[in-house]
Amino acid sequence: MNKQKRGRLTRILVALLVCLQVAVMLPQDAEAFSDQVIQKGATGDDVVELQARLQYIGFYHDTIDGVYGWGTYWSVKKYQEEFGLDVDGLVGPKMKHMLEKSTDFDKEFVHRMLREGRMFTHYGGMSKEAQKGPKPGGKQPGPGKGKQPSAPKDPGKAAPAPGVKPSPETGEAPAPAPEAPEQPSAEEPAQQPEQPAPAPGEEAPEAVPEEGAEENIPDATPSPDEDAVPDDSDADIQEAINTPEGFTDNDIQIMAQAVYGEARGEPYTGQVAVAAVILNRIESPIFPNNPSGVIFEPRAFTAVADGQINLEPDDTARRAVLDAINGQDPSGNALYYFNPDTATSGWIWSRPQIKRIGKHIFCE
Amino acid sequence: MIRTVLIALLAVAVLGTGYWGYLEHQEKNAVLIQAENNYQRAFHELSYDLDHLHDELGSTLAMNSKERLSPSLTDVWRITSEAQSDLGQLPMSLMPFSKTEEFLHKIGEFSYRNSVRDLEQEPLTEKEYDQLKTLYSQSGEIQNEMRKVQAMVLKEDLKWMDVELAMAAQDGPGDNAIIDGFEIIDEKAGQFSESDFGPNAGGVSKNDEDIADRVKDLEEIDEEEAVEIAGEFLDRDKDFEVEIDTTGDGLAYKAYSLTIEDPDDGHDINMDITKKGGKVLWLLEDRQIETSEISLYDASEKAGKFLEKNGFESMALVDSRQYENTGVFNFAHMQDDIRVYSDAVVIEIALDNGDVIGYEGFDYIANHGQKKPAELSLSEEEAREELNPSLEIMEHHLAIIENELEEEVLCHEFFGTIDDDTYRIFINAANGREERVEKMDRAEPVYDFN
Numbered sequence: 001m002n003k004q005k006r007g008r009l010t011r012i013l014v015a016l017l018v019c020l021q022v023a024v025m026l027p028q029d030a031e032a033f034s035d036q037v038i039q040k041g042a043t044g045d046d047v048v049e050l051q052a053r054l055q056y057i058g059f060y061h062d063t064i065d066g067v068y069g070w071g072t073y074w075s076v077k078k079y080q081e082e083f084g085l086d087v088d089g090l091v092g093p094k095m096k097h098m099l100e101k102s103t104d105f106d107k108e109f110v111h112r113m114l115r116e117g118r119m120f121t122h123y124g125g126m127s128k129e130a131q132k133g134p135k136p137g138g139k140q141p142g143p144g145k146g147k148q149p150s151a152p153k154d155p156g157k158a159a160p161a162p163g164v165k166p167s168p169e170t171g172e173a174p175a176p177a178p179e180a181p182e183q184p185s186a187e188e189p190a191q192q193p194e195q196p197a198p199a200p201g202e203e204a205p206e207a208v209p210e211e212g213a214e215e216n217i218p219d220a221t222p223s224p225d226e227d228a229v230p231d232d233s234d235a236d237i238q239e240a241i242n243t244p245e246g247f248t249d250n251d252i253q254i255m256a257q258a259v260y261g262e263a264r265g266e267p268y269t270g271q272v273a274v275a276a277v278i279l280n281r282i283e284s285p286i287f288p289n290n291p292s293g294v295i296f297e298p299r300a301f302t303a304v305a306d307g308q309i310n311l312e313p314d315d316t317a318r319r320a321v322l323d324a325i326n327g328q329d330p331s332g333n334a335l336y337y338f339n340p341d342t343a344t345s346g347w348i349w350s351r352p353q354i355k356r357i358g359k360h361i362f363c364e
Numbered sequence: 365m366i367r368t369v370l371i372a373l374l375a376v377a378v379l380g381t382g383y384w385g386y387l388e389h390q391e392k393n394a395v396l397i398q399a400e401n402n403y404q405r406a407f408h409e410l411s412y413d414l415d416h417l418h419d420e421l422g423s424t425l426a427m428n429s430k431e432r433l434s435p436s437l438t439d440v441w442r443i444t445s446e447a448q449s450d451l452g453q454l455p456m457s458l459m460p461f462s463k464t465e466e467f468l469h470k471i472g473e474f475s476y477r478n479s480v481r482d483l484e485q486e487p488l489t490e491k492e493y494d495q496l497k498t499l500y501s502q503s504g505e506i507q508n509e510m511r512k513v514q515a516m517v518l519k520e521d522l523k524w525m526d527v528e529l530a531m532a533a534q535d536g537p538g539d540n541a542i543i544d545g546f547e548i549i550d551e552k553a554g555q556f557s558e559s560d561f562g563p564n565a566g567g568v569s570k571n572d573e574d575i576a577d578r579v580k581d582l583e584e585i586d587e588e589e590a591v592e593i594a595g596e597f598l599d600r601d602k603d604f605e606v607e608i609d610t611t612g613d614g615l616a617y618k619a620y621s622l623t624i625e626d627p628d629d630g631h632d633i634n635m636d637i638t639k640k641g642g643k644v645l646w647l648l649e650d651r652q653i654e655t656s657e658i659s660l661y662d663a664s665e666k667a668g669k670f671l672e673k674n675g676f677e678s679m680a681l682v683d684s685r686q687y688e689n690t691g692v693f694n695f696a697h698m699q700d701d702i703r704v705y706s707d708a709v710v711i712e713i714a715l716d717n718g719d720v721i722g723y724e725g726f727d728y729i730a731n732h733g734q735k736k737p738a739e740l741s742l743s744e745e746e747a748r749e750e751l752n753p754s755l756e757i758m759e760h761h762l763a764i765i766e767n768e769l770e771e772e773v774l775c776h777e778f779f780g781t782i783d784d785d786t787y788r789i790f791i792n793a794a795n796g797r798e799e800r801v802e803k804m805d806r807a808e809p810v811y812d813f814n
Binding site for chain 2: 037041063090240241242244245246254257268293305315327333334353355
């Protein structure tokens with residue numbers, strides 16, 4: 001036991017030296033956050049970096065998808081709590097600085113995995129190869145989350161990095177002590193051992209060149225034959241997007257098609273109003289209770305009856321649907337609308353009218 | 365002579381046949397579209413049902429009180445049978461789909477059995493709870509596959525009629541993406557309440573009568589005053605080109621509809637202002653935003669300032685979301701430390717220049733200023749005891765929401781997690797009732813087919 005421990009210590013020491021050398025040689029701010037404060041609901045590269053860095057130290061174990069959702073929010077708050085920051089879920093300069101100090105972020109690796117739609121992880125102290133999930137595609141259905149190669153599921157139990165794991169019982173977090181930015185040189189080695197811990201000799205050099213040196217990048221790319229096979233049958237999962245609570249992206253797409261088919265060429269508010277009518281119908285007890293039910297209801301929309309629903313909607317129609325879902329309703333809570341120039345049914349004229357937008361009259 | 369007559373007759377016959385053919389063709393197309401629409405409807409509804417089945421099963425996992433659990437299980441049962449009926453409307457006789465049917469049947473049976481029994485006397489056993497968990501995770505897998513197929517159908521504009529025609533022409537199902545997708549779903553299935561809008565999200569249940577009621581005693585404004593109010597609200601008091609309309613009888617209140625042309629960039633801004641009281645109901649600017657120059661955080665600050673400037677007092681940001689280059693912010697009124705979700709506004713900020721491009725205040729105008737419930741007979745600790753024990757509680761607030769009976773109620777709002785899912789649960793602070801249990805949406809992956 002003791003011998004083992006000593007053996008490991010020497011290995012860590014060797015790795016430490018390697019790391020220290022590298023740390024001295026490499027410019028430290030190769031990849032870093034932008035200046036913005038990251039807030040819940042945000043999307044983009046900063047969020048990817050945030051998730052990856054939090055995962056690196058075992059604070060985040062959900063998918064790295066570039067959307068600051070609930071999972072990320074709880075991880076951020078936990079981090080803030082354990083390191084004595086304001087627990088507000090806002091990632092400001094101080095937290096970013098601490099994260100940059102105590103974690104590695106291999107931008108190239110993470111973004112490539114995202115592009116390739118892999119289920120991957122970014123834990124520190126594990127070989128990148130092991131964290132690279134299988135590519136989606138081929139015949140086998142997309143891998144479940146459980147298939148990740150022994151990625152630590154629970155940040156509490158995961159202890160890939162003895163120096164990094166914050167342990168509340170031992171008082172202040174040991175090594176990457178956040179409140180010690182004034183002595184970066186002493187800190188650098190303290191946190192680095194995690195990197196080579198499993199396989200020190202080969203690990204350290206592998207992780208390092210990826211960070212800066214251009215010519216070493218091919219090293220990190222998968223062997224060509226793996227990449228060469230284009231999988232055209234299956235979906236690649238890319239970065240995720242925000243959707244309004246209660247609606248899937250597919251719901252939005254169907255609604256955008258309906259809006260485009262019905263009201264393209266109309267003023268923007270007219271398009272929002274058409275989308276709002278669909279939503280008002282979903283809410284109404286006398287209509288079906290889901291988007292496709294309302295839209296494909298026989299004789300409900302002319303664009304459906306004549307097949308225009310299948311046109312590819314433009315961005316404006318999509319935007320109109322999002323606005324309507326977020327509460328906008330220029331129609332004034334209308335359930336019907338019609339074009340007075342082409343309306344054939346006399347019944348529709350008997351409805352109490354609310355307003356006219358563009359070519360359409362909206363009514364109760 | 366005879367020849368001319370013959371030629372004329374033939375010509376008429378040819379034209380007639382042509383016209384008849386044309387009509388037949390039209391008719392066939394109309395029927396095809398009709399049939400296609402029916403299939404599309406059944407298909408998309410099936411996928412919607414599977415989505416909600418998963419959500420509802422998830423919510424039952426986070427529920428604790430028996431009086432919530434029974435209706436929820438009944439809902440699961442109802443959704444299952446709807447999904448089964450949708451499935452039955454798809455041209456599935458041609459392909460194997462038995463396992464998914466069986467899976468739906470299993471869920472249906474489980475939920476029915478447990479919803480009709482008296483859960484007060486016989487609560488769910490450990491084993492049944494585990495079973496529920498399994499069903500939940502399985503339905504998640506199926507939901508995910510289904511969404512993928514749906515995304516593909518939408519993106520590639522796949523037609524069910526094509527499948528049928530292809531099958532009519534060939535002997536068996538050939539290489540077809542829809543069928544392939546469904547086979548995967550079916551394999552997955554072999555291995556093993558309706559859309560609930562949040563208390564603030566999507567103010568789709570706005571009540572024009574409430575608004576009418578709130579403004580009925582206020583002073584009526586004329587068109588000029590409306591334009592002035594609009595200019596102040598927008599903080600762009602230049603010489604506007606404004607078109608004004610008045611709303612019709614279909615609404616309980618009367619309002620001016622303004623179309624304002626922004627002199628800076630020529631975009632239209634639309635807004636409605638109530639005739640009585642001159643309250644701005646909503647505003648929208650029609651502009652495609654191409655870039656993100658400011659962060660969501662900065663945008664939220666701008667949204668807050670906008671509210672302050674327009675006389676909204678003590679509003680707190682309760683939700684923010686970025687959609688590409690737009691930030692959408694939900695604010696709720698804060699009454700001391702209570703989030704009044706029923707007095708909510710939505711602000712949209714363009715992330716390129718920080719302009720307010722959307723505002724919606726239906727709920728705020730309808731509810732703000734009403735007497736709010738204040739009876740807090742349950743402490744946070746007592747409310748916690750009403751929660752499902754397997755929920756890990758992450759956040760607590762006091763909140764006023766509108767419940768299913770459209771009453772405003774004071775609640776303890778808990779955010780908690782079970783595994784990787786986040787739930788929001790409202791416990792009535794007066795009587796401990798579980799008013800609402802919601803599973804919060806996760807970010808949705810984008811499926812890319814190439």
